[in-house]
Amino acid sequence: MVRRRAHVGALIAAAAIALVATGCGSPESGTGATDTSIPLSQKDSQPEVQAKSGSGQGLSTAEPGSSLVATARGSQVTIRTAPGAGARSSLKNPTAIGAPLTFLVLESRPGWLKVQLPMRPNGSSGWVAQADVTLSTTPYRLVISMSKHRLDVIYEGRRIARHDVGVGKVATPTPKGTYYLTELIEPPDPNGAYGPYAFGLSAFSNTLKTFAGGPGQLGLHGTDAPHGLGKDISHGCIRVANTVITQLAGELPLGTPVDIQA
Amino acid sequence: MSSKAAFSAMVAVVVGATLMIAGPSFAASTPTPAPSRSAAAPRPTAAPAPVPAESRRATQAKPVRARPHFTG
Numbered sequence: 001m002v003r004r005r006a007h008v009g010a011l012i013a014a015a016a017i018a019l020v021a022t023g024c025g026s027p028e029s030g031t032g033a034t035d036t037s038i039p040l041s042q043k044d045s046q047p048e049v050q051a052k053s054g055s056g057q058g059l060s061t062a063e064p065g066s067s068l069v070a071t072a073r074g075s076q077v078t079i080r081t082a083p084g085a086g087a088r089s090s091l092k093n094p095t096a097i098g099a100p101l102t103f104l105v106l107e108s109r110p111g112w113l114k115v116q117l118p119m120r121p122n123g124s125s126g127w128v129a130q131a132d133v134t135l136s137t138t139p140y141r142l143v144i145s146m147s148k149h150r151l152d153v154i155y156e157g158r159r160i161a162r163h164d165v166g167v168g169k170v171a172t173p174t175p176k177g178t179y180y181l182t183e184l185i186e187p188p189d190p191n192g193a194y195g196p197y198a199f200g201l202s203a204f205s206n207t208l209k210t211f212a213g214g215p216g217q218l219g220l221h222g223t224d225a226p227h228g229l230g231k232d233i234s235h236g237c238i239r240v241a242n243t244v245i246t247q248l249a250g251e252l253p254l255g256t257p258v259d260i261q262a
Numbered sequence: 263m264s265s266k267a268a269f270s271a272m273v274a275v276v277v278g279a280t281l282m283i284a285g286p287s288f289a290a291s292t293p294t295p296a297p298s299r300s301a302a303a304p305r306p307t308a309a310p311a312p313v314p315a316e317s318r319r320a321t322q323a324k325p326v327r328a329r330p331h332f333t334g
Contacts, residue, residue, distance in 0.1 A: 069320050098326045136320035172333070184323035185330045198330045199323075205333050214331025221332065235333040253320035 058116075058178065058257045059105045063137055065157030068108075069180075069255030070115055070133035072101035077133065079126035083112035088126060091117075097200075099183035102254040103128065104202070105135070118182045118202040120215075122175055140251070142220075142258045144238060146174055149230045151240060153248070166228040166239035172207050174218065174236050174260060179203040181220070181256045184249055195222015195242040197249040201258055205236040220258070221245055 058067035072093035079089045093101035095118075103115035106125055113133065117124040141154040146167045153161040168174035183200040190196035198221035205216040222242035223229070229241060238260075240248070 068317060097328050135317040137317050138320045168333075181323065184325045186325040186327050187330055188327070193334055194330050194332070197325060198332060200330075200332065208333055211333045212331050214333075217332055219330060219332030219334070221330065221334075237333050249323070249325060251322055254323045255320060 058141075058180070059108060063139065063156070065141070065154070066137040066139045067141065067255070067257050068105035069136050069138055069253065070103040070105050070113055070128065071136065071255070072133055074132065077101060077128050079117065079128060081126065083109050083127050085127070095183060097183055097185065099185075099200075100254065102180075102182060103133070104180035104255055104257060116178075116180060116202055118200075120204050122177055122179070122203050122206070136253070136255070138253045138256045140253070140256045142252075142256065144174075144258065144260045145262075146176075146232075146260065147262055149232075151238070151244075163240055163244045164229040166223065166231050166233045168205075168234050168236040169232045172205060172235045174234070174238065175203055175206050176260050176262055177203065179218075179258045179260065181252060181254050181258065183254065184252075186249075190222075190242075191224060193224050194219070195224065195245050197222060197245045199245075199248070199252070203258075203260070208235060211235060220248075 072091075074093065076090045076092050078087045079091065080086065081088050091101055095101055103113075103117070105113050105115055107114035111130050112127050113130055114125055114127050117126055139156045143152040143154060144150070144165060144167070145152075149165050149167060151163045151165045152159050153163075179202040181199045182202050185194075185198045185200065186196070187194045187198060198219045201218045201220060203218040205211065205218060208216040210216055216236075218236050218238070220238045220240065222245040223239040225233075226241055228234070228239060233239070
């Protein structure tokens with residue numbers, strides 16, 4: 001009897017050892033202990049923005065995160081309501097200030113391009129003949145959060161920089177929407193209200209029909225009052241530090257999309 | 263403990279140790295069910311919009327010396 005008990009005890013011990021051994025090697029137990037956290041360096045490189053195709057966002061290109069830009073070839077570009085339709089209007093090239101006439105491409109058909117127009121009302125679009133423009137791509141995109149007073153610079157779908165901005169005050173708000181850079185101006189006084197550089201946007205103030213002799217066009221520019229960054233302070237323009245606008249002026253192509261968000 | 267009982271205990275330890283060493287490989291070699299066809303098949307995506315082939319990378323904007331009239 002004693003011998004049998006010892007025998008049975010030894011078998012139970014062996015079975016217990018076997019169970020522990022196989023249990024430790026099971027994939028289920030390994031899954032439960034997997035560390036799913038992402039290193040900070042990888043988090044920083046996660047995509048921030050996915051370029052969208054469709055109305056108002058800009059046409060995605062074969063290059064991920066890039067947008068298609070059209071630049072006028074001749075002295076003017078005819079705008080049509082549909083591919084092959086009669087002329088609705090025409091825009092001069094270069095623009096009144098001397099910049100190349102540029103569009104953000106929204107949609108493409110054989111021989112025709114639907115583009116956002118740099119005119120009121122905000123978000124206007126029309127069709128242009130592809131033969132009237134040259135095409136290029138921009139890997140950049142600017143995303144502005146008005147509530148956070150923040151500008152994110154996106155390159156090929158990934159955020160590469162973040163800056164503080166000043167935006168429109170309550171009486172003269174910055175309009176939300178997707179626009180694009182239409183021109184780059186170097187003001188005569190780099191220490192003036194616009195700083196050393198000012199990009200024009202395809203957006204216009206909804207409250208100011210004219211401003212300082214202009215049509216109420218919005219800009220992205222430097223400032224002589226850096227204390228206003230991070231505040232609702234402007235007449236609708238987006239202000240950044242002079243060092244920032246200098247850096248952006250050295251990188252961004254015309255036609256770069258600008259998403260202005262609440 | 264008799265010699266027979268001691269022998270049984272030794273056999274049990276040897277078997278247990280063998281299973282402990284071989285256990286993970288047994289578990290790893292356990293066949294897993296193949297993913298279903300619906301899970302393995304690529305999801306249908308919307309047809310991409312046609313993009314004209316004639317496009318190059320845009321270069322940085324060239325500044326125009328002028329007095330801005332933006333809303334500021």
